[in-house]
Amino acid sequence: MSRPPSSLDPLLRPTSVAVIGASRRRGTIGAEVFLNLIKVGFPGAIYPVNPGATVVQSVRAYASVELIPDPVDLAVLVVPAEQVLDAVESCGRKGVRALVVISAGFGETGPAGRALQEQLVRRVRELGLRMVGPNCLGVVNADPSVNLHATFAPTWPPFGNVAFSSQSGALGLAILDHARQLGVGISQFVSVGNAADVSAVDLIADWEHDPATRVILLYLESLGDPRRLLPLARRVARHKPIVVVKSGRTAAGARAASSHTGSLAGADVAVDALLGRAGILRTDTIEELFDVAMLLANQPVPRGRRVAILTNAGGPGIMASDACESRGLEVVPLQSATEAALAGFLPPEASVHNPVDMIASASAASYEQALALLLDDPGVDAVLVIFVTPIVTDPADVAAAIVRAGRRRTEAGRAPKTVVTCLMGTHGVPAALLSLREGRFPSYRFPEAAARALSVAARHGVWLNEPEGEIPELTGIEAAASTPLRQVGAPRWITPEEVEALMRAYGVPCPRTRVARSAEEAAAAAIALGGRVAVKLLSSSLVHKSDVGGVRLGVEGSGAAAAWCDIAARLTELGHRDGMEGVTVSEMVPSGVELLVGATVDPVYGPMVAFGIGGVQVELWKDLVFRLAPLRDVDAAAMLDGIRARALLDGFRGSPPVNRAALQDLLLRVSRMMMDHPELVELDLNPVIALPDGKLVVVDARVRVG
């Protein structure tokens, strides 16, 4: 594979390196970074820079980077923060192309550090350099043709196809060590530190074309610019899975919001919406991240969720089955031909149904034969192989049999399927594992971890097979109608008249509504509308109208005046009479299924559209799904299936099913509205009534601009 040039080449693939601040004293960062660089066999020269020493760790040192007689690609800075800017100037004059700033004391320390960091970034950009850090652990490129170990970590990982970017240097140390212990090979490791210049997004862009990298792992505390991340990740994840641990879930804190949608959209909802859209897999823990990486680095992505389990002991088979099903995998029935073939050579006490239990007498040959059969079953996407050592069978033989069965299928020219293994409780696992590792079969200590990793990989397989979807053209949108909204000043809930105009402009179905500022006006409005009407409190301060007795339904004609008086009296009683600005009078909507469609704007990720169960129950069940705008057709469809109470849409307890097409159309219209109007910050359509005749009506719409 040829690789296009990357602006990160001098950082990740330098031909010469200077260590500014290289130290004579072992145990200091300046010494350890220098020695790490020297000892792993970097093919170019490593130059120590130290104004106070002529020799560092037995290598001729230079008082300044400018005094080095040869060209320098990369400078690693381990000097105190206050000397960093001077060092950068030297690097600029020397023609250095990239920096790794390990030094701490910048943005992470407070306002003074932040100012220093801003100055640093400005100079780095002016000089045309790229920079990792500051406040980082450094950079590793384990490719044997590069052998760059520009960190102070004691661990040099085995070379492999997993690239890792960590926003925490501290975790980076633990991660390199963990990778080594699991035998997960690393192509590159970058501790981005404060990510003042190079961020995870830059790295994904580079690794897209790095032939050594097959899987990308990220530890993130913040996601960076979603407008760059989203299209890039969507493209890269089609070929190289991206798996992330994103911390700071609960620390997100409450966002000030007064709409239902806004108050129920925690910051993590936006993160999940972005990651899901980008095709990035998320795991809860670092351990799970590596379990998933072990699978994706070695095995094909499963095409779907259908799993066969092969075991020689019942208990672990049950555990695996439970773990698979509780994580969304399907332990599917096997084809009868597969079961018959298994029955042909397994003893009568064995179970040929999935999970297939060959019982303790199973030999390595039975493993090979059974695994080959399961892989050939067209209803199976992946096989989880469990082996518990009885005395009679050697785990190394079983490992070899697994490798042979996998190879057999590939050699027969059939597409490889995913195999994960769990060789349990053998004293000799390490030897057995070696053969599995050479055959590229990941092995887990217990069945649950295998099932968990498989479920994440299967999610990726499902994502890969999903249609791309598109943002469909919508009919009946009056483009010009949006103009008035652009003229708003301070943040406010817009008036019912404005809401109605906006909804009509976007073809959102609303009942006819009038605003009344007195009892007489209310009666007049009801008479003008004709038939039964709903009279509702109009207030910009009292948000939950029904909680304060602000809703009167089924009122007729001049009865609206009495409804006005009722509402006013109730508010007086509650001490909220001042909050009443009037009432709205609108056509009554027949009863139906009450839903919510909403939108909110995340300060980082932009507008998101929400869908869920509506009415007063929203806050009781909090059953909402969020997706980033603009919605594609596939998003709108998936949202309907994403709520817990989805049974309500399919004709629950005798009511007719909801018109899904109309509902998806409404979601797409709201998405379009949010994209067209950056001034919209919150929107609640609640309830949206899905009528038995298939129509939708938005009974109450609230829109905030800011």
Place this chain on the structure above:
Amino acid sequence: MSRPPSSLDPLLRPTSVAVIGASRRRGTIGAEVFLNLIKVGFPGAIYPVNPGATVVQSVRAYASVELIPDPVDLAVLVVPAEQVLDAVESCGRKGVRALVVISAGFGETGPAGRALQEQLVRRVRELGLRMVGPNCLGVVNADPSVNLHATFAPTWPPFGNVAFSSQSGALGLAILDHARQLGVGISQFVSVGNAADVSAVDLIADWEHDPATRVILLYLESLGDPRRLLPLARRVARHKPIVVVKSGRTAAGARAASSHTGSLAGADVAVDALLGRAGILRTDTIEELFDVAMLLANQPVPRGRRVAILTNAGGPGIMASDACESRGLEVVPLQSATEAALAGFLPPEASVHNPVDMIASASAASYEQALALLLDDPGVDAVLVIFVTPIVTDPADVAAAIVRAGRRRTEAGRAPKTVVTCLMGTHGVPAALLSLREGRFPSYRFPEAAARALSVAARHGVWLNEPEGEIPELTGIEAAASTPLRQVGAPRWITPEEVEALMRAYGVPCPRTRVARSAEEAAAAAIALGGRVAVKLLSSSLVHKSDVGGVRLGVEGSGAAAAWCDIAARLTELGHRDGMEGVTVSEMVPSGVELLVGATVDPVYGPMVAFGIGGVQVELWKDLVFRLAPLRDVDAAAMLDGIRARALLDGFRGSPPVNRAALQDLLLRVSRMMMDHPELVELDLNPVIALPDGKLVVVDARVRVG
């Protein structure tokens, strides 16, 4: 500690052992069991029994156990299944007191094996023996005064205070190995196999008084007799935590049930109800089981959920904080005195708020000082200490500092608090860990595992502090009124008249109800009741009345005849007219909060009472909690807080709060009803209306007997 004699003494603490089927051939179970017994230093004699050899593994062998010239406490059987009964007869004649039957080929293989197993158990009991197995891995007692290794597992675990019972021998192998690698010391390990005689319950009873055992771990596929387990576990768990992995969650399968309550009570609900009541902690995986055991074996149980986090790096601190909060722990604010004391010696860049981040420059001395301060904060129940190696601080020093801080507190005479540690990513962790291990501080590789283990331990602490509760006396129960129900024959839904009588007998508030078998009877009933009534379909086959248009509300007087005709017409339309047996006519109940109280009977665990959101929404949200009957007062109170939609009880959206006392009383009455009437198998009170005036009314009650 003195220990009372136990019937398991000859099994777990024998003074001499015969191996029946001891083999000369290495690699066979018969040879490995014998060699294991010999090589760990068992203080008594181990006798090989083999009719075909005079010497086995260099030890004089006997043709039969009866020919051994000395007394034999325990016989380990490794002969083929068909020879086991003969061997048992020999053991009986010899006066052997206990058996470990490793041989497979019994209940696990099918009907013939089951018959053989029944025969075996009968003889074992007739001969007054105790037996572990058949089909098991064997028994380990690692107490140096016993040193019994009667298994064919290659691993001899380090001695410690954790006892383990496994229902899967295969897992047992993995478990012994895992325990060894984690350094979790084992007191005893028993693979119960088919548990034909000795079960986990017998072992808990023995381990209650075993001075070497402090924590009890169980791997279960079935729970055994709940009537024995429940009182035993409740008592033992007060002193020795019991932690279980119970597999077979999803395999449980659907139970035939036609009530709401029954259909929503999966088998796992009953298991959780039993374990919760028994004070047994449940974990999802074996790895988590050991993570929890590491904590409980070494540290005091946390008194509550309030956690302080101490770290020298931000990222891992955030991860720990997230993991704690997502698992129900509270990362609490520290007292201002604690923060001030921390600020006194930490650098200004450090964060003295929880999580306390001492930044990378933290020394071992800062760890000691900060940990001591956090332990002394009265608002803190447990401390999670994270250390990431920067180059400047040696992990071994930090480990020693942690040990010192813990010791300091104990020496000051203050109650020890829980400390868990996470020393991340150090190359030298093993050495550092050793000092922690000696100080009895568990250490985890990543913060999430530490938080997870801590959350389970904290759950135990909360359970320990809960009041015991009692089954209160209930007033107004007419004991005699239950008689008619006892005379039922085939399973059936009882009639509305019977339901009403039953409810009145137990003081359950129901509206007055009459049954009508014709339109004329319906009108007469409505007139007799007076006021507005509800007319509802009476049918033993059509369960969901409102789905088939079988409910008419607010009918007056002779209007009930029209309601009858409406219902009949609707059923005719649906082709269900045959299912109409009549209607019930009952007083109308005003609207209020709709709840469900129900009961179901688990075939193994007995009656369970359910509480949740009622009305037609039950199946949409499945928001029910279950507890085993008889309910204590504390159970009834906890059930109200156990549902997701608990906000509905506290005066949701302007409605008055539900009368909790009345609701608890109703739950206790239903519990009593289920205990009094073993013939009741399903019961749905749905909806139970909680009226604004604090009264409860059961609008619809369905009861099935069988």
